[in-house]
Amino acid sequence: MDFMVDRKIESGEPGEALQKPVTRIISKGSALTQKVIYVYCPSERESEIKQIVESYPFETIVNDYALNTYEKKVICHFESASLTKEQRQYLVKATELGAWVEPLVSYLDHRLGYTEVKLLHSGYFLHQKAFSILSTKRTQLSKRFVDITAAVCLAIISLPVCIVTALAIKLESKGPILYRQKRVGQYNEEFEVIKFRSMGTDAEKSGAQWAIQNDSRVTKVGKFIRKTRIDELPQILNILKGEMSIVGPRPEREVFISELEKTIPYYRFRHAVKPGVTGLAQVSYPYGASVEDAVWKHKYDIYYIKHHSTLLDIKVLLKTVKVVLFGAGR
Known part of the structure; x- marks a missing residue:
């Protein structure tokens, strides 16, 4: 047609x-x-x-x-x-x-419902007042309050799940319960993201690799906690430390960012805000591990930064519950 x-x-x-x-x-x-x-x-x-x-x-x-x-x-x-x-x-x-x-x-x-990144040019980003999450102090304080409140509540509710998960990881394979990895956060500053270990300890013996669906490096316990996103729960600590938000673009590794920004326009603009445990891209686009998938997720990340609101955060959180229950997205 x-x-x-x-x-x-x-x-x-x-x-x-x-x-x-x-x-x-x-x-x-x-x-x-x-x-x-x-x-x-x-x-x-x-x-x-x-x-x-x-x-x-x-x-x-x-x-x-x-x-x-x-x-x-x-x-x-x-x-x-x-x-x-x-x-x-x-x-x-x-x-x-x-x-x-x-x-x-x-x-x-x-x-x-997403930003067409192929049409972006510098002028789109030069009107900071159009990005309330960047320019309005009240918005930033409100988001931080929501982050801390949600993190504390989630920590209390999920404590039994965390204990059972820790035991299951320890019983299945040798190695630490928690996994720490450097990711790029707000203003391109690196921090250590904390997750429950879902792979074997030698998962990256050959160097950094994209995580893919049905990844052979994932343990049996890891497969379950990744599908239900239980592996993300330790990131509550990252939120309390101020390194992450409940909702935002997912943090990525510098080794991948350096490659992606060569082909995806304004890819680092996602670092204008804190990364999130969940995000609009994660609940709007299915699991993927290619440059094309990264482009689509970038479309939703840019849209989120431009159109952020407390209501949008709530919608993302509700969709995240749906993703967890039905095992879709990532």
């Missing part, structure tokens, strides 16, 4: 179409359900935009300056600073006459 229709007028410049205002202003809810959206971008980026959005479940029309009606129209712009003065004025007029006009990345954020 052809999702892209390029009806750019021959001159590539706005015509004299902006004459009549719409009779009804489109609502946000309606804007997010339109079957067709109009995108305006520099001509040299058209093919890239088409390739990125070709799989989306709605039609995208690029640079159609002959558009002459704005009833329930969604108009998105990408790199508008690179448009000509006349083209930018066209977008301003469309806004004045009642069209829904919004940056493309922002619109896709709300419609898809």
